[in-house]
Amino acid sequence: MSLHTLTRPGAPRAAFGKIVLNEARLAWRQPAGIVAGIGISLLLLIIFGEIHVFRQHDARLGELSAFQVYIPILISFSIGILALAYLPGPLVSYREQGILRRLSTTPVPASWVLAAQLVVQACLMMIATGILIAVSVAFFGESAPGNPAGFVLALMLSIAALFAVGLAIAAAARTPGAARGLMAAAFYPLMFFSGIYFPMQLLPGVFQGISHLTPLGAAVQAVQDSMLGEFPPAAPLLVLVAYALVFGYLAKRFFRWE
Amino acid sequence: MRTYMAGEASMLRPKGAGETISKAVSRGAGAHLGRTAGRPAVQITHLRKTYGPVTAVDDVSLSVAEGEIFGILGPNGAGKTTTVECAIGLRVPDAGTVSLFGLDPQSDRREIHEIVGVQLQSSAFPAKLRVGEILDMYRSFYRQPADVTELAEALGLAGKRRDYYRSLSGGQRQRLSVALALIGRPKIAVLDEMTAGLDPQGRRDAWNLIERVRERGVTIVLVTHFMEEAERLCDRVALIDGGRIVALDTPASLAARARGGKSIRFLPSAPFDDRLLTGLAEVTRVEREGRHVVVTGTGELASAVILTLHAAGLEARDVRLDASTLEDAFVRLTGTHLNEEEEQS
Incomplete structure (x- = not known):
């Protein structure tokens, strides 16, 4: 045993790995999150890819095809549904069942479970993104993101912003039922403004203005631009940073461990 | 008890x-x-x-x-x-x-x-x-x-x-x-x-x-x-x-502490006067439960009672010794039965 572990009590680092492993097992054994977060967007991608008119370039969509417009929307759908629906749920029920409380009597801080959840969900989001890009390139002849650095940055900020909103839901909801209600109240309007029902380009300008101020709308904008080869403009990136900071602060301020 | x-x-x-x-x-x-x-x-x-x-x-x-x-x-x-x-x-x-x-x-x-x-x-x-x-x-x-x-x-x-x-x-x-x-x-x-x-x-x-x-x-x-x-x-x-x-x-x-003592319950071989036992230093109380006698007291209660009866030509049959338990202490000190609490919970 090293001097370090003798003189400084606290949980061994390996404990975090064990917690992540168990959270990953739970995600695998209760696969609703995987089905929703990866399966639905992949299915929609394939369907849209098979629709002939979706492959035609359209002046109203800035000379993009509907399929190209939908790729970033489906990526943000994956991120959104995992962060808003499948992140708060386990945290709220862990709190309700006393799992977080029990953990807080061990050398491991209860916040490690929350961090492990973020790791697992972020992995699912990146897997979903990777699959959507790979399928669109391999089977539908689209090109890979033109600005990889911008793409990764847009992705990371989108994940951070949506995590913050999801954690704020977990902080506000007392019960798993309340979490589901808040999730639904947030998710469907946010999905509308991401353009999943109608691409924003087809709607009046006021909708686009609102969309750019919502986390999923900003995420779509930033990811779209980076896929087309540009570094994303400052506006959507700043919107995402703002959501990450404001909702992250609210979550931290109001999250209850028991 | x-x-x-x-x-x-x-x-x-x-x-x-x-x-x-x-x-x-x-x-x-x-x-x-x-x-x-x-x-x-x-x-x-x-x-x-x-x-x-x-x-x-x-x-x-x-x-x-x-x-x-x-x-x-x-x-x-x-x-x-x-x-x-x-x-x-x-x-x-x-x-x-x-x-x-x-x-x-x-x-x-x-x-x-x-x-x-x-x-x-x-x-x-x-x-x-x-x-x-x-x-x-x-x-x-x-x-x-x-x-x-x-x-x-x-x-x-x-x-x-x-x-x-x-x-x-x-x-x-x-x-x-x-x-x-x-x-x-x-x-x-x-x-x-x-x-x-x-x-x-x-x-x-x-x-x-x-x-x-x-x-x-x-x-x-x-x-x-x-x-x-x-x-x-x-x-x-x-x-x-x-x-x-x-x-x-x-x-x-x-x-x-709950009862300040213990008790002995027995069936005497023949009737006797309570005063035979109430005079003993160890005995605090003598009660009748049908034909049985219950003597409450302290110290070496059981041997004192049995030896006294024996000296008077009596025999104690069907003897039971009762020791008070923590449960008795509990009831006495709190006025509540733990078991009742358990059933409610």
Whole structure:
């Protein structure tokens, strides 16, 4: 045993790995999150890819095809549904069942479970993104993101912003039922403004203005631009940073461990 | 009141079952010896905790020596759980101090969590984790953990390690919870209603385990409302009622205090005058229950009564000796029956 572990009590680092492993097992054994977060967007991608008119370039969509417009929307759908629906749920029920409380009597801080959840969900989001890009390139002849650095940055900020909103839901909801209600109240309007029902380009300008101020709308904008080869403009990136900071602060301020 | 047949040794305990139990659980004493030697394991002074208008704990003071099994006994809502939750740092007291081996549960949280193992009354685990996965994870939290295989065996969970938590019975969940309290080889184990939900055999197994854990120097604080458990395991017991300690002593002294004595009940071979016995120094009261006589008193009551009867040419038949129990003490001191409380809960 090293001097370090003798003189400084606290949980061994390996404990975090064990917690992540168990959270990953739970995600695998209760696969609703995987089905929703990866399966639905992949299915929609394939369907849209098979629709002939979706492959035609359209002046109203800035000379993009509907399929190209939908790729970033489906990526943000994956991120959104995992962060808003499948992140708060386990945290709220862990709190309700006393799992977080029990953990807080061990050398491991209860916040490690929350961090492990973020790791697992972020992995699912990146897997979903990777699959959507790979399928669109391999089977539908689209090109890979033109600005990889911008793409990764847009992705990371989108994940951070949506995590913050999801954690704020977990902080506000007392019960798993309340979490589901808040999730639904947030998710469907946010999905509308991401353009999943109608691409924003087809709607009046006021909708686009609102969309750019919502986390999923900003995420779509930033990811779209980076896929087309540009570094994303400052506006959507700043919107995402703002959501990450404001909702992250609210979550931290109001999250209850028991 | 518990009744023993004459000649039966009331304190005889079956010992020796379960020899395999847990070398694993017991090494805790080494970890922080340098910092903590010579201090009481638990020292609580003038603890007070209120929830809004309700005073849950009101001026509780107690001290638990290292290696002791200390019982906290009382009806539901008496403040038992609040007391131990303040002791382990889960709740912040409104007034008073708590120290575990000289450490403060609030400011020395990290050290406290290393040396204290906790079993909470209401804790669950994710339904779809396997028992072995939960044990492995909790094991990784500690620097000198117990051996999972031995611990699982000692608690009858060896065959359950592949099972999902949700498939466990109430008793198995309870045993897992006790296992997790001991998995870090704590110096102090705080067990809140350890045997609630266990069948009689499971309860005896858990008691054996606790005795083995104690033999290796672990201090144990046991919250319970099972009298038998407190009498069997505890060196000392604090009776708590309405947030206050109403009595604190060994189980035997508490029981003796409850009635100030013992009684002998017998069938005399022939009628006799009560004054024959009321004159004896040991006797405080003589009552008739049908043809039986019940004599209450102190000291060597039984031999005094029987020798006196014998000298008068009488024989005592069908003799029963009654020793008052902790339960009697409890009823007397709190005016509540623990068993009634149990049924309500």
